[in-house]
Ligand SMILES: NS(=O)(=O)N=C1NCCCN1
C-alpha cells in the first residue's frame with residue numbers, strides 16, 4: 001500500500017497540503033534561520049535551557065516508513081528553561097537526512113544545509129495529560145533540533161542506534177532499544193541556540209511546537225549516514241526491487257518565517 005505522504009516526487013512536501021491543510025499554515029517548520037533577523041533576549045539568558053535524560057530511558061526503535069524513531073519513557077526526563085514556561089518530557093527522538101551530504105537538515109542557516117538533523121521531541125506534561133493532547137496545543141510540544149555534520153570518526157553514541165538499523169530495514173519493523181545512551185553526546189557542548197514558534201515538520205504539521213535549534217552541530221560519519229539511507233519506506237511484504245523504496249532522504253525544505261519572531265541565546 002502506498003504511503004499517504006512521504007518524500008518522493010509523488011507524495012513529497014509540495015503535495016502535503018492537499019491532504020493535510022495545516023501544512024499550508026503561517027506557522028510552519030522548518031525555516032531558514034536568517035541570522036541577521038535573530039534578536040537577543042535577556043529572558044533566554046536569565047533562564048538557561050536545561051535538560052535531564054536518564055541514560056536508560058530509550059526502549060524501542062521503529063521504522064516509521066519515514067525514518068527511524070526511538071521511543072522513550074518520559075517519566076524521569078525533563079526539559080525546561082530558555083523559551084519554555086513549563087517542564088516538558090521526552091517522548092521520542094528521530095533524525096532527518098538527505099541523499100547527499102550537502103543536504104538533509106530541515107532547518108537551514110543563512111541558506112546552508114547540514115547533512116542531517118536530530119530531533120528530540122518533548123511534550124508539555126505540566127499543562128496537558130498526553131502527548132496527543134499536547135500536539136493539538138500551540139505550546140504543546142518542544143523540539144530540540146541538533147544539526148549533524150560529517151566527521152571522520154563514528155559518533156559512538158549514535159552507533160548504538162545505528163547498530164539496530166539492520167533489524168528495522170522495512171516499514172513497520174521495530175526492535176528493543178534498551179541501550180544505555182549518553183544524551184550529552186547527542187547534544188552540542190554549547191547551549192547557544194535559536195528559538196521560534198513553529199510546527200511539526202511532518203504531516204499533519206500541527207502548529208504546536210516551540211523550536212530550539214542549537215547553533216553548534218554534532219558529528220556523524222559518512223558510513224553511519226549511509227546506514228540511515230539503507231532504511232526502506234515500504235514493508236517487507238511489498239514486492240519491490242532491492243534498490244527501490246530506500247529512504248535516501250526524509251527532510252522537509254524550509255517554509256517562510258513570515259512575521260514570526262526569531263530569538264537567539266548566545267553568539
Ligand atoms: N520532525 S518533527 O517536527 O519532530 N515531527 C514530528 N511528527 C510526529 C510527532 C513527532 N514529531
Ligand SMILES: [Zn+2]
Nearest residue numbers: 094096119201
Ligand atoms: Zn523531525
